[in-house]
Amino acid sequence: MISLAEYLSGLESVILQRRDAHPNETFLKWKDEEIAWRDFVDHIYAMAAGFWDAGLRTGDRAAIMMGNCPEFLYTYYAMVFMGVGAVPLNVAQRGEALAYILNDSGASAIVIDEGLGEYFTGIKDRVPGVRLMVVRESTPSTGGDAVTVEEWLKAGRGRPPIQPQAATPADNILYTSGTTGPPKGVVNRGINPTNIVKLWEPTGVRPGETVYTSLPLFHGNALGVTVLGTIMLDFKLALGERFSASRHWDECRKYNAVEFNTLGAMIPILLKQPERPDDADNPVRVVLTAGCPLHAWRPFEERFNLRLIEWFGMVDSPGFLINTTGKVGSMGKPMSGFEFRVVDDDDRDLPPGKVGELVFRSPAGKTVAFYYGKEEATTTAWQHDWFHSGDLAWVDEDGDFYYAGRKKA
Known part of the structure; x- marks a missing residue:
């Protein structure tokens, strides 16, 4: 690193x-x-x-x-x-x-x-x-x-x-939303551009092609994944002013974008738009998505003639899951260099199919990822040298991880 x-x-x-x-x-x-x-x-x-x-x-x-x-x-x-x-x-x-x-x-x-x-x-x-x-x-x-x-x-x-x-x-410093108290400033020194390159590799986007984002630049996804990815891999960047379901596909066509990123409810929102005869006639081949609902996965791929790649990452600490097989609903497996587990309230590993908290770590641990000026919050998050995400998840027999909601607000 x-x-x-x-x-x-x-x-x-x-x-x-x-x-x-x-x-x-x-x-x-x-x-x-x-x-x-x-x-x-x-x-x-x-x-x-x-x-x-x-x-x-x-x-x-x-x-x-x-x-x-x-x-x-x-x-x-x-x-x-x-x-x-x-x-x-x-x-x-x-x-x-x-x-x-x-x-x-x-x-x-x-x-x-x-x-x-x-x-x-x-x-x-x-x-x-x-x-x-x-x-x-x-x-x-x-x-x-x-x-x-x-x-x-x-x-x-x-x-x-x-x-x-x-x-x-x-x-x-990137600040959290502060929904349960004052916003916490996240310092993440564990930056490794090779991990961003690895995240983009399964998309098949080539140098000189255009990727599009309308996610806010103050958010880690747009700034740390899309923009940094375009620079490292020599893509072109099309920047939307803000996400608009009614304008989204027209902007992708305008800029000849072959990829875009989504978060959470964006895919269901796009699916709720009135169907058009040209829905599948767009330049987008692939979408890096975080939090695509299971029920929307195949309908979105089929309607818009593209491929979804689900992944997981947090600004709070370095660690990535990525689904390169297309297994519907899964966040995939850990990228090389990271460890992920699903644990109970006593940090004991849970068997496949059991829901618990998603924890993960990289070799550098909390020395590279912490809450600015918040030693107690950092210690709480990094119990037993594993970062506790606050997300619930489960893992299947093949080692693929699945999101199951939030443990804490």
Whole structure:
């Protein structure tokens, strides 16, 4: 397993290799715009230069509160290149929860959509550590004092003198929903791009082909699986503004997408759309899905003429299950390098067919995956050196795992 510092420094090299190999080839498709690799890198450096001039350095941390858009990616990868820890925020965060996350993470800056700015200014006095607000404008600026993403991009500055290996990069933090208490910040240093490559291999997507996501970029699936996968494997990325069942297939056709990812109820929602004569006439060959209901599996494959690949993973800790055989309803077997079990309340292994808690681990254990500043929560989750997912599951005689709901809310 590579270290986070090695991963962060290496990702800039991978992106530059893509740019140098085909600078004018499209990487990102957004609405009616196509953004080439050269422009993608230039925009990342422009954002990095803005951060540099504003005083951000390796080891600092900054929040991102934007909906899906290219600027989110420019901002995020500028932070990655600089070794500035990124804190992607759910755009629905408000009030006390928003203030809590900004204070807890130690963010010194926030990049935010103009339409969300009022929610930050409303709690600004409670987050004294946030000294910089950068606004992504929804309409052309008519002047004012706000620092904007647009002015940084327009300035078009080249790479600032960043040296992320000269200091310790800050950890990225993804926050849980906080349904049972204050949101917990997840630090996952167990990043290994080879696992993302392994996850994508069964899909058969080839370099230069387009994958589509409308999942929010503040979520680990879109940012850590789809976007990172497109970069590592040289796919094209089509980015939807948000999930829309009525527009989904039209967008897949528009962008000639051969793959997309789904979570939970998305597949049943798509199945509930009125049937159309051209349902099966779409470019999608395969879907990476997490949580597809058993009853929807075959009807979805048959109606839309594609293949589902079910998998399991959590932002809380490294560990993957993947179903490469097509066994309906199964999350599959563990990827190499990970161990999974189903246990009872005393952490004893349960026999096939018995429902218990899904636990898993990687060789590095909790040294690479923990809740930021929450030692007790980390200890609770990592009982007996196994990460306790809070998910219920069972395993069959063949060693395939099946999801059976949540043990805890």
